[in-house]
Amino acid sequence: MERLLFGTAGTPVSSIGTDSLSGIRRVHELGLGCMELEFVRGVKMGEETARKVSFLAGKLDIKLSVHAPYYINLNGDDETRLKSRERILNSARIGQISSAKCVVVHAGFIQKDSRLDAFEKIKQELTCIREQMRGEGLNIALRIETMGRNSQFGSLDEVLGITEVEGILPCIDFSHLHAVGGKNNSHEEFADILNKIENKLGRDGLDDMHIHVSGIEYSPKGEKNHLELEKSDFNFQELIEAFSDFGIQGMVICESPNLEVDALKLKEEYEKCIS
Ligand SMILES: [Zn+2]
Numbered sequence: 203m204e205r206l207l208f209g210t211a212g213t214p215v216s217s218i219g220t221d222s223l224s225g226i227r228r229v230h231e232l233g234l235g236c237m238e239l240e241f242v243r244g245v246k247m248g249e250e251t252a253r254k255v256s257f258l259a260g261k262l263d264i265k266l267s268v269h270a271p272y273y274i275n276l277n278g279d280d281e282t283r284l285k286s287r288e289r290i291l292n293s294a295r296i297g298q299i300s301s302a303k304c305v306v307v308h309a310g311f312i313q314k315d316s317r318l319d320a321f322e323k324i325k326q327e328l329t330c331i332r333e334q335m336r337g338e339g340l341n342i343a344l345r346i347e348t349m350g351r352n353s354q355f356g357s358l359d360e361v362l363g364i365t366e367v368e369g370i371l372p373c374i375d376f377s378h379l380h381a382v383g384g385k386n387n388s389h390e391e392f393a394d395i396l397n398k399i400e401n402k403l404g405r406d407g408l409d410d411m412h413i414h415v416s417g418i419e420y421s422p423k424g425e426k427n428h429l430e431l432e433k434s435d436f437n438f439q440e441l442i443e444a445f446s447d448f449g450i451q452g453m454v455i456c457e458s459p460n461l462e463v464d465a466l467k468l469k470e471e472y473e474k475c476i477s
Contacts, residue, residue: 208236238306446476
């Protein structure tokens with residue numbers, strides 16, 4: 203990928219149809235560059251649709267990613283882990299047919315374990331999943347997302363640490379990182395995050411990023427819900443400046459409720475910075 207693309211988490215609000223094909227067409231009309239296929243309530247897309255999605259996205263040069271179902275806990279009991287594994291594998295199977303670049307995963311909850319125990323269990327689980335993926339010829343990357351609550355697996359250090367498993371990359375949700383304790387909201391802090399990524403993954407880590415951004419409301423416990431950028435205290439202007447300073451590349455997926463409005467705002471802000 204040769205530049206930073208901006209797009210929506212799912213089909214844009216202004217799309218004529220609610221399906222992914224209409225979404226890709228609308229993303230293209232709006233002048234955006236990417237879209238995340240939201241399998242968050244289950245992998246309902248069939249192989250035939252996935253092939254059509256791949257064809258259309260290729261034709262219109264729209265890059266895709268997949269968001270795996272929310273109901274995943276790789277640190278859960280045996281049954282939960284098995285179901286989680288299947289949900290991730292199904293996301294990867296359909297994602298690969300759709301020519302998506304990656305599958306974004308909320309890895310799970312810390313539960314009663316220490317964070318270190320949770321890390322080890324999730325690492326083991328992801329290693330098994332990658333092994334099964336290799337057996338099936340699935341080479342699409344899995345990206346573990348930084349999460350907005352302390353009760354969830356997904357601090358920046360955890361997400362970077364887990365990339366030691368082959369085929370695992372980070373999804374950096376900057377709004378989630380801000381929602382934990384209200385920090386991570388200045389140019390300096392955003393630069394620290396990008397430096398940490400480069401230290402762990404090298405320049406490749408910055409040249410192939412997958413990012414989530416939205417406005418966000420939070421409490422001392424962390425994330426409450428997503429907001430429009432202008433209705434939130436999230437300092438997206440300084441975030442975009444940091445993107446430009448570091449020359450990062452990849453996809454920025456906007457998860458604000460007004461999807462494309464804020465995606466276009468981020469893109470416009472970025473174009474001002476780089477010109
Ligand atoms: Zn997510």
